[in-house]
Amino acid sequence: MPRKAAQLSEADKHAAEGGAVAVDRALFVLSAFHLGDTTLSLVELAQRTGLYKSTLLRLLASLEHARLILRHTDGRYGLGPEVARLNSVYSASFSLELVVMPVLRQLVQATRESAAYHVEQGEHRLCLYRVDSPQPVRDHAKAGELLPSNRGAGGRVLRAFSGARGELYQKIREEGVAAMVGDRLPEIAGVSSPVFGPDGELKGALTLTCPTPRFDEAFRPHVLRAARDLTLALGGTFPFPA
Template sequence: MDRAIDILNAFRWGDEGLSLTELANRTGLHKTTILRLAVSLQSSGMLTRTATGEFRLGTNILKLSAILRASQRLDREVQPFLERLAEECRESASLFIRDGDARICLVRVEAEQSVRDSTRRLVPMALDDTSAGLVLRGLRGRGAAPSGGPFSPVFTSGVTDPETASLSAPVYDAEGDVVGAMTVSGPAFRLTSEVAEQHGPKLSAQAEAFSATLGYRPDVSPARGAVPVRDVSTSRRPRGGTR
């Protein structure tokens, strides 16, 4: 693995391609070793070889680079979008990301109105059937906007806390993958399904605008797959988290 990484690290800014000899000189590896490792790197999309025999970085390197840039920009650039959303809806606005089988509140802007809410930033919570959990898992729950589309919000109420409701819309990156769930949350008595329908277009607009800053384009079909609609606005208490 270390030697394979040495091959990738041999490429420098401005290199369009490297010959086998150049790779051997830069890495100190034997040519037969480079050729053997190159087979695995090519199969994984990390390396390609031209008709003239030169090696070039593969498309998966570009994809990983785009993902890295997007993840670094999420917490830095989402703040103004959440602030605008919280101001328009007068409820708390957050960005959740997925970490394996958990969801994490990466950034949060508190509501002007008082709110009973136990969400804490950067604390792993269950990837449950809350609106954020559904969005991060690529599921479509109860819609909260009259029109569909990739940024159509999902509304849930009383899923893990009978007194809390939330509304979430997906955030997409340049590859059309869901990288976050932009969420409006508040007390269930105030954030009702009728109010959620009013907030739906506002949330969709901010999620779409933020996705555009991450490189999302309308002509890219989101990777989020179609699944059966689920209405999960019922009071029950699975492990961890609120909403």
């Protein structure tokens, strides 16, 4: 009988409910490669995945056959050419709008306030995408509008994760979220969190805005979860608890 692991491997902990175990494990082997890795040994892969070497060898054989893994002459493993081909297909078909807008809509549905995605634009920040609150009283910023980078929750987040100094920005970097009341306009409050790409690069800020009287500290976890979801959708890692 096959040996049963005393505890779940990292691969099995991340398995999809109702999915195929072998597929989940193979995909987790691919995810064991991190930025900066060129090749990994069998021992390193076993340490990162928690899988037995015998199991790993079978998975690697299938991945190598699919050209997703390449075994080098020194016995170490690297990502194969099929990964590059798939990346090209993905890049050619990628639409940021199709990724961002569903997250914004979900955030608006959960909070009934307005949500936007801001990116740095020189000395300003650009509201790239926005979904309005269904409530009649709201702020009236629009997609395509340039806003100050030194005021407002979204601007503060972009500055904080671009290295701005000061107690406020340090706090934002530690907490992963900025909640500002009346910072840009006395009548407007906002909560914002950073969005990261696959290399840890700051991609933008996801921001929830509302009239000051409707500001609620309970918006923080909603914004953090949305920023995490968007970061994951962009292939990044979100370093803050959501």
